[in-house]
Amino acid sequence: MASPLVDRLGATSVEHAPVIESAGGLVWRERDGRLQVQLVHRPRYDDWSWPKGKLEPGEALNTAAAREVAEETGKPIVLGVPLPGLQYLTPEGRVKRVHYWAARRASRDEDRPALTARYPLQPPSRDEVDKKSWLDVADAAARLTRAADRGPLEALVDAHADGRLATHAVVIVRHGKAMTRAAWHGTERDRPLTPVGHAQGAALVPVLAAYGVTSVVSSRWERCAATIEPYVRASRARPELSDHLGEAEHERSPSRVAATVRDLLVSGRSSVLCTHRPVLPTVLDVLGQHSRRAVANVLPSRDPFLEPGDLLVAHVAATGKGPRVVAVEKVTPPVF
Template sequence: MTTVPYSGPLGATSVQHAPVIETAGGLVWRVRDGRLQVQLVHRPKYDDWSWPKGKLDEGEALPAAAVREVAEETGKPVVLGVPLPGLQYLTPEGRVKRVHYWAARRAQGDVDGRALGARAPVRPVARDEIDKQVWLDADDAARRLTRATDRGPLDALVDAHEQGWLPTHAVAIVRHGRAVARSTWYGAEQDRPLTPLGHAQAAATVPVLAAYGVTMVLSSRWERCATTMEPYVRASGLRPEYSDNLSEAKHERSPSRVAATVRDLLESDRSSVLCTHRPVLPTVLDVLGQHSRRAVANALPSRDPFLEPGEMLVAHVAATAKGPRVVSLETITPPVY
């Protein structure tokens, strides 16, 4: 597993200054009769079989672009799981193109309906762009793929399947958006509001949380956290849970209650988001580390401020015989324009 959606450095090339084209997509998977199957699409313009993917729209976050492109090219919505190794190559025009991939499962209306409701409508692509789709066993898919480089993400998907790391739920940890500075706020600390930038950061989390199928919202009751979650609550129609235990003051007196809350989210089978404050993050990260593989635990933020305002950490959690296990991490800064 990788800790970021794109794996592999750009490396030294003679075109480091060239513009980068960012694209995103997914390997849609399912298990039938004990066999891992994946979905490929055919592009008639190039007469090739590949993974559904496409370019980012302006101001679009990578996870949001991935679920949009997969829905456009397969006609069905998906929910993102663990990130997979990405690809990069030079286009004929000399530009660097990078493709970011995730494992993705078909969305289920009864489970993911609220998250799907928070997404923008998607229109399927025209037949002259994608004219065929096919489900294949993983070995058959490896042979059907037109480009050998597309087998890299598939190899990682197969490995995750064999490890039992494909069925996961997400636990997103969000630091509230940018707030009015303490030095310029003369009201009660719990009422300190977001700045205009903070409101924009809050709005930018909506498509990202929806991409991971978040159906549970927990937040500090303090104004800056509750307001950060408001756009997603409004878009999804979810009923949030607010807790004083996630505030700075209550955490200082009883960090064990925050730890218990995080453990509950890891043990749940629902994808969730927890919004809290910078001083609370060390306790949150400590619990994640206790339930992580060593490589994942070593990748957790270790320096103050741990997350920037509006930034989120997405933990992908698999159920194992020994309890919940964080098998992959992503740190995401939703774009704000």
């Protein structure tokens, strides 16, 4: 599942109540200097709300958000910064939790690798959504049927005012579960993934696609290259495999790893970097140097930093002082 390092929703306050997890997004754009968002109308409830929906079995929250928004708006999107979620009791006595992200329309050219890696878009059903509307944010606040839905909108407006809304993602992945050193009799750089590790690599694909990853950078060592290979195949991206992201080269020259991370922060392209546990302190140090204080304070600080197959999504905004990490999420993709 996906969760921000600072939980947007917190634990449910209703003990023993069945929980329904759902996810969606606030799709935004700028027109003539005005911030606009997209609302959908659901005929079943006769309400105007944000596009969202329930998770499918084995689906990560962020993957569900990208899928549901695309299905209900009819256009693929790319997830941005996480927004405050909502939780409430349904008339049946269940707890409904809705997780939201800011989102932008995907570009067929710039986001082609991520779109290629996704499942085909299902056409929206008019039984679920019969109208869609782009509105200035003040008009959207007035149009929303539920007052609680204005909470994520207010956070979106604040992020836009602070220059934290237009972002690209730099995703840090620790390679999947590998054979133990004791069980492997080859070289360290050739130590392979276990079957679980291969499943973790496959589980990364829809998550990376949801964040619009177009650039792939990885340690050349087998366990990293194999972890990222499913996304490379699905997206048809051309990976950059590097020896200096391996454990031995990092020990000799951590500055080259730091330079690679800085390049990804500056690039403006959503990217993924796959590396090893001993390399993560250098990676996280660079992220911390380019982070807002509130973000730097919640970056992983204890070994092992990330578990095998886990990823950290850093949302990066361009500022006058250079790239700034304005939000982070830690994700454990579901593996079956």
